Amino acid sequence: MDQTEDKTLESEDNFGLSPRIFDQALDAIEAEDAPALEALLDPLHPADIADLIEQLDGRDRRALLELAPSAVDGDVLSELDENLRDAVIPQMAPEQLAEAVRDLESDDVVDLVEYLDTAQQEAVLDALPASDRVAVEKALAYPEESAGRLMQVEVARAPEHWSVGEAIDFLRSSPTLPDQFYHLVLVDPRMRPVGQATLGRILSSGRDALLKDIVEDTFITFKVTDDEGDIARAFNQYHLISSPVVDANERLVGVITIDDAMNVLDEEHAEDMLRLAGVGESATISDSTFETVKQRFPWLIVNLFTVNLAALIVGLFDHTIAAVVAVAALMPVVASMGGSAGTQSLTVAVRALATHDLTSSNALRVIRRELFVGLFNGFVFAAIMAAVGTFGYGNSLLGLSLALAMITNMVVAALAGVLVPVLLDKLGFDPALASGTFVTTTTDMVGFFSFLGIATLILL
Amino acid sequence: MDQTEDKTLESEDNFGLSPRIFDQALDAIEAEDAPALEALLDPLHPADIADLIEQLDGRDRRALLELAPSAVDGDVLSELDENLRDAVIPQMAPEQLAEAVRDLESDDVVDLVEYLDTAQQEAVLDALPASDRVAVEKALAYPEESAGRLMQVEVARAPEHWSVGEAIDFLRSSPTLPDQFYHLVLVDPRMRPVGQATLGRILSSGRDALLKDIVEDTFITFKVTDDEGDIARAFNQYHLISSPVVDANERLVGVITIDDAMNVLDEEHAEDMLRLAGVGESATISDSTFETVKQRFPWLIVNLFTVNLAALIVGLFDHTIAAVVAVAALMPVVASMGGSAGTQSLTVAVRALATHDLTSSNALRVIRRELFVGLFNGFVFAAIMAAVGTFGYGNSLLGLSLALAMITNMVVAALAGVLVPVLLDKLGFDPALASGTFVTTTTDMVGFFSFLGIATLILL
Numbered sequence: 001m002d003q004t005e006d007k008t009l010e011s012e013d014n015f016g017l018s019p020r021i022f023d024q025a026l027d028a029i030e031a032e033d034a035p036a037l038e039a040l041l042d043p044l045h046p047a048d049i050a051d052l053i054e055q056l057d058g059r060d061r062r063a064l065l066e067l068a069p070s071a072v073d074g075d076v077l078s079e080l081d082e083n084l085r086d087a088v089i090p091q092m093a094p095e096q097l098a099e100a101v102r103d104l105e106s107d108d109v110v111d112l113v114e115y116l117d118t119a120q121q122e123a124v125l126d127a128l129p130a131s132d133r134v135a136v137e138k139a140l141a142y143p144e145e146s147a148g149r150l151m152q153v154e155v156a157r158a159p160e161h162w163s164v165g166e167a168i169d170f171l172r173s174s175p176t177l178p179d180q181f182y183h184l185v186l187v188d189p190r191m192r193p194v195g196q197a198t199l200g201r202i203l204s205s206g207r208d209a210l211l212k213d214i215v216e217d218t219f220i221t222f223k224v225t226d227d228e229g230d231i232a233r234a235f236n237q238y239h240l241i242s243s244p245v246v247d248a249n250e251r252l253v254g255v256i257t258i259d260d261a262m263n264v265l266d267e268e269h270a271e272d273m274l275r276l277a278g279v280g281e282s283a284t285i286s287d288s289t290f291e292t293v294k295q296r297f298p299w300l301i302v303n304l305f306t307v308n309l310a311a312l313i314v315g316l317f318d319h320t321i322a323a324v325v326a327v328a329a330l331m332p333v334v335a336s337m338g339g340s341a342g343t344q345s346l347t348v349a350v351r352a353l354a355t356h357d358l359t360s361s362n363a364l365r366v367i368r369r370e371l372f373v374g375l376f377n378g379f380v381f382a383a384i385m386a387a388v389g390t391f392g393y394g395n396s397l398l399g400l401s402l403a404l405a406m407i408t409n410m411v412v413a414a415l416a417g418v419l420v421p422v423l424l425d426k427l428g429f430d431p432a433l434a435s436g437t438f439v440t441t442t443t444d445m446v447g448f449f450s451f452l453g454i455a456t457l458i459l460l
Numbered sequence: 461m462d463q464t465e466d467k468t469l470e471s472e473d474n475f476g477l478s479p480r481i482f483d484q485a486l487d488a489i490e491a492e493d494a495p496a497l498e499a500l501l502d503p504l505h506p507a508d509i510a511d512l513i514e515q516l517d518g519r520d521r522r523a524l525l526e527l528a529p530s531a532v533d534g535d536v537l538s539e540l541d542e543n544l545r546d547a548v549i550p551q552m553a554p555e556q557l558a559e560a561v562r563d564l565e566s567d568d569v570v571d572l573v574e575y576l577d578t579a580q581q582e583a584v585l586d587a588l589p590a591s592d593r594v595a596v597e598k599a600l601a602y603p604e605e606s607a608g609r610l611m612q613v614e615v616a617r618a619p620e621h622w623s624v625g626e627a628i629d630f631l632r633s634s635p636t637l638p639d640q641f642y643h644l645v646l647v648d649p650r651m652r653p654v655g656q657a658t659l660g661r662i663l664s665s666g667r668d669a670l671l672k673d674i675v676e677d678t679f680i681t682f683k684v685t686d687d688e689g690d691i692a693r694a695f696n697q698y699h700l701i702s703s704p705v706v707d708a709n710e711r712l713v714g715v716i717t718i719d720d721a722m723n724v725l726d727e728e729h730a731e732d733m734l735r736l737a738g739v740g741e742s743a744t745i746s747d748s749t750f751e752t753v754k755q756r757f758p759w760l761i762v763n764l765f766t767v768n769l770a771a772l773i774v775g776l777f778d779h780t781i782a783a784v785v786a787v788a789a790l791m792p793v794v795a796s797m798g799g800s801a802g803t804q805s806l807t808v809a810v811r812a813l814a815t816h817d818l819t820s821s822n823a824l825r826v827i828r829r830e831l832f833v834g835l836f837n838g839f840v841f842a843a844i845m846a847a848v849g850t851f852g853y854g855n856s857l858l859g860l861s862l863a864l865a866m867i868t869n870m871v872v873a874a875l876a877g878v879l880v881p882v883l884l885d886k887l888g889f890d891p892a893l894a895s896g897t898f899v900t901t902t903t904d905m906v907g908f909f910s911f912l913g914i915a916t917l918i919l920l
Contacts, residue, residue: 016694312789329774357746
């Protein structure tokens with residue numbers, strides 16, 4: 001669970017930070033009017049303050065931190081984009097940082113510090129009470145993006161033989177309950193979770209009812225090393241609200257709640273989208289120019305290389321182009337249609353791989369379907385382009401070349417769109433990882449080669 | 461909340477349906493071995509049975525429904541893709557359908573029937589008890605994708621002046637509590653929600669504590685007409701677990717829970733991804749060939765039209781191409797680099813618009829950043845392509861033309877990538893709606909025109 005949510009909401013239209021508030025904050029920053037700025041930030045939810053900070057440029061951000069240092073507490077830091085935490089934390093005084101993180105739960109501190117550089121991480125850890133520090137360091141020992149990092153260690157648990165009355169008495173007298181919890185986890189004498197009861201069931205049952213008689217039927221435990229993406233999918237698939245996490249000895253070590261799982265799902269989606277487009281997975285709208293270039297440059301270089309290969313292919317046919325200049329005008333049509341169709345089939349496949357709807361069980365059937373779709377589209381667009389070649393460009397043989405190349409490239413596009421991500425997945429790579437570049441490279445090359453090759457055979 | 465989750469899980473690796481189980485089910489279907497099939501399906505979670513049905517082809521799906529009709533209950537129907545519900549429901553006998561939906565909560569029935577055709581909807585509604593039917597019909601009167609459709613009408617609520625003890629006694633004696641609930645909503649005498657207390661706080665407080673003293677600090681209510689996408693974003697932004705829904709008179713009419721919000725967020729993401737690629741938003745891997753063609757054809761036709769326009773642009777420069785054939789080989793380099801860069805900037809912008817991180821407050825700053833990124837990339841790739849033209853193609857003027865066109869197109873690409881979705885958003889369209897096609901069309905045209913135009917001026 002995240003945050004002690006102790007702020008009312010700035011809610012207009014979309015329940016987010018309104019442009020009006022943003023503009024007022026900007027005015028207050030520019031006027032160096034600290035009281036006005038604090039009055040403006042005070043009623044905002046931490047998530048909205050974080051959004052506001054993300055939308056400021058570097059200079060205004062520094063000014064805000066100087067004018068209203070107390071507005072940036074641990075909850076706001078938790079909500080900030082990772083890239084911005086790197087920028088904001090060094091600007092905070094040590095005692096300000098200590099004050100900010102003191103009230104956070106262990107999983108929030110882990111989330112806050114895990115990607116900070118060592119010096120900054122040390123600064124935050126130093127600010128924690130000793131026991132919290134141990135919990136955070138333990139979590140950081142688990143692999144990145146694992147259940148161990150995502151879970152909170154504070155768990156409401158009870159012996160499996162307890163009654164509802166015993167549980168309620170225990171909860172009333174327990175000083176160390178989590179901020180928010182939805183289940184009471186039942187454990188055996190060896191601390192292994194054996195089931196969990198919803199608080200709703202506990203509240204609506206009599207004091208004499210046994211906890212083990214009102215446990216939920218669906219009960220999943222995760223291992224500390226499980227991948228957070230798989231966990232998020234499981235929460236969505238099975239409508240989980242919270243689930244226990246166990247160590248290698250099956251002992252209860254923490255609990256993961258759905259709000260954190262939802263956050264992971266959201267991030268995984270963003271990563272898929274960005275990777276498909278060949279953008280660094282952590283790209284956000286508030287990144288600096290330099291960061292943006294760094295995220296995008298690598299795949300542009302790859303694309304530059306592959307498209308120059310495609311140019312070499314076109315160069316092989318310079319005699320054909322010199323003889324019938326119209327082929328130069330029409331070759332992008334074949335390539336582009338392949339690129340569009342390939343991207344369509346790719347996007348559906350990447351999504352289905354992410355949701356585990358595309359598996360080895362149905363891969364062959366999906367490939368067969370894509371083949372039919374490619375053939376159908378190929379024939380339809382072949383007919384259209386045959387007409388364009390014949391009537392538009394006055395050359396029926398050109399039309400024939402276009403048609404044959406179109407069928408070829410549409411089939412290749414449809415197949416590449418599903419085979420590239422499936423292959424990447426089989427090889428253990430992320431199927432979204434710049435699949436887009438691979439697929440459009442393929443359709444460019446096949447488009448140019450098939451059209452120019454066929455045109456050379458037919459027209460010359 | 462969804463489903464009475466009364467099944468254990470098929471969990472291997474990814475907590476989903478394992479290929480092994482799928483293959484065994486397929487064997488049982490082919491052997492027409494009903495007992496084996498039922499034994500296989502019985503321990504599965506409804507979500508996994510739905511996945512299994514989605515991965516079958518039409519013939520095997522019909523066979524499964526005949527062999528093991530009881531395996532497909534209301535929970536399984538709820539989990540099925542919409543497209544498949546259309547196919548499965550007509551294959552169920554009326555009494556089988558009635559049996560299936562009887563135990564569902566009202567929001568699950570709404571989710572199940574809202575996109576069915578009228579005859580099928582009628583068949584399901586007829587199967588419901590009269591009171592449930594009224595609730596479902598009332599929900600269906602709200603706009604599609606609104607809070608009114610997403611909420612459950614069963615709400616655990618209490619008068620605002622009650623104590624913890626009164627609340628617990630009420631919950632213990634109440635026969636009509638929701639299956640799962642996480643908050644007790646406090647209402648005033650006019651049934652307007654005034655706050656909510658988590659069950660955790662209620663359970664850990666003494667019987668004498670007043671509910672109004674333990675309410676949560678963050679309290680958001682949604683209107684029945686609010687858009688489900690905005691609601692899902694608000695759940696993720698503010699870490700909500702459940703939130704009351706009010707009608708036009710501010711009266712409590714239902715509650716939305718985070719698991720449904722998570723589901724909506726997941727669907728919205730899929731829609732964004734698919735729309736960006738010009739695929740019908742409801743596309744799934746289990747669609748038939750015909751459905752797939754129907755989803756993808758419209759944007760391919762649009763692309764065919766625009767790329768033929770690009771071909772006309774190239775055609776304007778046939779003298780240049782005839783004179784220096786290498787320009788035909790190199791023009792796709794300029795176009796493709798623009799397409800890649802534009803898609804990168806577009807994807808980041810679409811994501812930021814969806815999360816409300818790109819607003820009128822920072823749009824100008826983002827546009828400025830994209831401009832710098834485009835200029836930087838343009839100059840770097842211009843330098844590389846100048847070298848390629850000069851040394852690879854032995855023509856320094858060709859290199860110069862490439863360089864100038866590259867700078868032009870990279871800047872245009874970066875700007876188009878952010879301006880197209882922002883403009884679509886301003887005009888009230890979905891910013892993801894085939895932005896990809898608009899952007900690559902722009903970069904194709906500008907790429908061809910700038911390179912061929914500059915080459916004509918410099919080389920001829």
